[in-house]
Amino acid sequence: MTTIAVLGGGYAGLRAARKLAHAKVPARIVLVNKHPYHYQSTQLHQLAAGTKEEADICFPMATAVPKKVNVVIDEVERVDREGHQVFLKSHPPIAYDYLLNALGFESESFGIEGVEENSLPLVDVDTALAARRHLEETLARYRTSGDDLDLSILVCGAGFTSIEYLGELVYRLPELAKRYDFPMEKVKIGCIEAADKILPMFDRKLADWATDYLRRHGVVFHTSTPITAIRPGQVVSNDATFSANTIIWATGVKGSSVIPASGYSSKRNRVVVQDDLSVEGNPREFLIGDVSAVLDPSSGRPYPTTAQVSIAQADCAAANVVAELTGRPTGKFSFKSVGTVCSLGPKVGVAQIDFMGHWKLKGWIVGIVKKMVNDRSVLEVADVKTVLGNN
Structure with missing residues (x-):
């Protein structure tokens, strides 16, 4: 056969x-x-x-x-x-x-020195769980270490995965601060990107709204900053060095x-x-x-x-x-795209929808749209029972 x-x-x-x-x-x-x-x-x-x-x-x-x-x-x-x-x-x-x-x-890794040894990728369930364990253990360690770098997080790259991860991170950090008793005012979050723009696939106003939202929640963006090496606790860009004890690699x-x-x-x-x-x-x-x-x-x-x-x-x-x-x-x-949705945590985001017109959305409504997109993707590879089981 x-x-x-x-x-x-x-x-x-x-x-x-x-x-x-x-x-x-x-x-x-x-x-x-x-x-x-x-x-x-x-x-x-x-x-x-x-x-x-x-x-x-x-x-x-x-x-x-x-x-x-x-x-x-x-x-x-x-x-x-x-x-x-x-x-x-x-x-x-x-x-x-x-x-x-x-x-x-x-x-x-793009052949960049130290990426595999000194940073945490997000490419499958195992690596995502490893990044989560590392993040929580490092934040919790601050109580005994007193090391400010335990409260410092660097995200390498500003593509979809990075931006959506940052959105989830700033949403969850207050809860983690209560759980592990660390001061939120000492938390530092940086995003390092070689390009000069964030979310270039979006309308500029939507991209700016998303960037401003993350900035208001403590994210510092370093654009036009190509990464040349990752060392233990350090991201290097030519002559500049950024330090943190959690380094997430999501450049591509x-x-x-x-x-x-x-x-x-x-x-x-x-x-x-x-x-x-x-x-x-x-x-x-x-x-x-x-x-x-x-x-x-x-x-x-x-x-x-x-x-x-x-x-x-x-x-x-x-x-x-x-x-x-x-x-x-x-x-x-x-192929004809029906649109692009970028979440900034479970409740807000930005979206461009090409369905029954051209829609540009931002804020809480995108949280609902993202949920619909996720459910649709499950339905396209499984069935209704599976969709209901994942809700």
């Missing part, structure tokens, strides 16, 4: 596996995922800040996929693309006829390291794919999500690696596998 291997149970992989199962294709569908659960990567910042618990952003893989999908919990080591096999860490290789590679992202991500290990030609472990999401020269191999670079015909630049784009790619790739199986031509990937 024909085998379709789907690698990765994130937004792209899980959605694709579900679409293939519902299409009732005459094939065996195998979904490989490192963990027995799916996690909402767009909510990792909340887990790291402690405003959400693990159960709030995760659900079992077994409850999310139809019975037709065979789930293998293991880590992919590499893909033998010529031999059509996926090599796993603990299981025998999986032979496939069609491949949907959706292996997701890893932290990107790259695709899975399985990509170079499998011989793909890539940049930051992302492969430029054809307009139907297949790999050039191999119409039965599709790359979607964070490991793919899909060029937007209007700009000539790759689409951003967002959950919204990943889900749309999954739909296209699954439909194209079905087309291949049934002898029909594949279709081109197209």
Whole structure:
């Protein structure tokens, strides 16, 4: 029987596996995922800040996929693309006829000295929980250490993850101050960014509102400040040094390291794919999500690696596998964003919504919108029962 291997149970992989199962294709569908659960990567910042618990952003893989999908919990080591096999860490290789590679992202150090040794990334459940433990233990230590750096937090990068993490952090800090008995007036929060603007994808007024909100809550932004090294307790930018005992690394991500290990030609472990999401020269191999670079015909630049784009790619790739199986031509990937939402804690944020008009929102209403967005993303990779279970 024909085998379709789907690698990765994130937004792209899980959605694709579900679409293939519902299409009732005459094939065996195998979904490989490192963990027995799916996690909402767009909510990792909340887990790291402690405003959400693990159960709030995760659900079992077994409850999310139809019975037709065979789930293998293991880590992919590499893909033998010529031999059509996926090599796993603990299981025998999986032979496939069609491949949907959706292996997701890893932290990107950009080759900067000391990043991996001296900072805390936010790329999965384990790293988010590690960052949370470190934050709380360091803040609690101030009572005995008296070290002001225990109350100093530096966030590297000012992308979506950083800004949303900062929003959750300033929301939760007063509660942590009461719990661990440290003076809020001594807390210092810095955000270090190489670019000269914060949230450039937003309308300038919305971006300024978000930046001002965080400033009013104690965040100091250092823009046009490229990071050149991370040392124990220090972020270095050329001749300037910033000190803190909690350093969060959220400057950007790259695709899975399985990509170079499998011989793909890539940049930051992302492969430029054809307009139907297949790999050039191999119409039965599709790359979607964070490991793919899909060029937007209007700009000539790759689409951003967002959950919204990943889900749309999954739909296209699954439909194209079905087309291949049934002898029909594949279709081109197209995407139209419905908007962008950036939370600044659980109650406020900024948003640009392109649905039934063009909406620019800020403040408390965005908290409601963000909740709707999170619920929608769960519904697109699972079911109503799972949405209700995560509320």
